[in-house]
Amino acid sequence: MFQFKILEKSEIDLVVPLVYKLNQGRILVEVLKARFADMVNQNYECAVILDDGVAIGVSGLWYCTRHYSGRSVEPDHVYIEEAYRGKGLGKQFFEWIYNYVSEKGYEAVELNTYVSNYASHKFYYNEGFKILGYHFLKKL
Template identity: 50%
Template sequence: MTANFAIIPSSEILKIIPFLSILNDHKISEAILKERVLEMSTQNYECIGISYDEKLIGICGMWFQTRHYAGKSVEVDHVVIEENFRGKKIGDQLMQFVYNYAKSKKCRWVELNTYVHNFPSHKFYYNQGFVAKGYHFVKEL
């Protein structure tokens, strides 16, 4: 199955809200998600829309920054693909799009976080050539 990948224009960024709601188990209100996504779109954030038959079936956020240890890099964030489209190699296609897009923006490094309990994603990213370099700690204030 071949999907289509395109950067979602900032003027259309709110169409990612349903996917973020799924990712967060609907624990964050739609109003707060909208507020945050609009703010994100003014920062170094871009989002890939994944489409099949002109229907949005997934998203992949990207944060661009320069890291002292890596130089210019992209951090992949909140990858969500509708459940009935999983296992069809769309993730492989998505990551190839990310790699090519990041290279076009002169990035040298792709990094990401994944939830510790999301074992299928760990296997996927290891198969993509990612290595675990550390732990991502958080503390709510």
Template identity: 55%
Template sequence: MIPDIRPLTFNDFNLFSPLVHELMGHTVDNSLLKQRYSEMFQQNYECFGIYDDENLIGVFGLWFMTRHYAGKSCEQDHVYILPENRNGGLGKKVFEWIFNYAISKGCETFELNSYVNNYPSHKFYMNLGYDIKGYHFVKHL
């Protein structure tokens, strides 16, 4: 399957938010999630949907920034494909699309975070050439 990837805007929130909730395990109230996405879309963030015909089967976000240690970088965020659409090579094709898109925007590096206990994603990302460089720490204020 060749991925049909289309930009999403904040106006599409009700379309893609159920997939983000599935990824997160419904840990954030929908109104708070909507508020956060409203802010994200005003920053260096872009959101994309993965479609099979007209059915949204996946979602991901991309952050663009320049980092002192990595140069111009693209960070993939909340990459999620519905379980019934996994294990057929779609994820690899989506990441090829992401790499090409980011390169077209002048990026030199790619970064992402993955939940510590999401072992299948760790294997997937390492097979794509990612190296584990550290831990991501969070402190709520």
């Protein structure tokens, strides 16, 4: 039986291996741990999918109010272990997220996905997401 829940701040290191896989090892584990330790003290929560107590899926949730969408949440670093994909678990996870954030008073969900991640594009289209623009990044 799968469980969907928000991690306590003290449990955040549970998702580091998943996010490491998501980023294909491009970000060192030590860097991820330091960043997550900082993130949990911001407008951030971390949702997970547990299978018998083991984290097999993750989505960060960033909260803010935007002038064009109102109170919104941004799922970030969404990842489900490969062996669990294609079974409707992502849809169940997002339904849980929609319900969770709606109960907190949020009215919109928006996200970014890598341009090369075609499977995620199909998933988000099927979830009713629309493309509004491009996401740009400049490292300082």
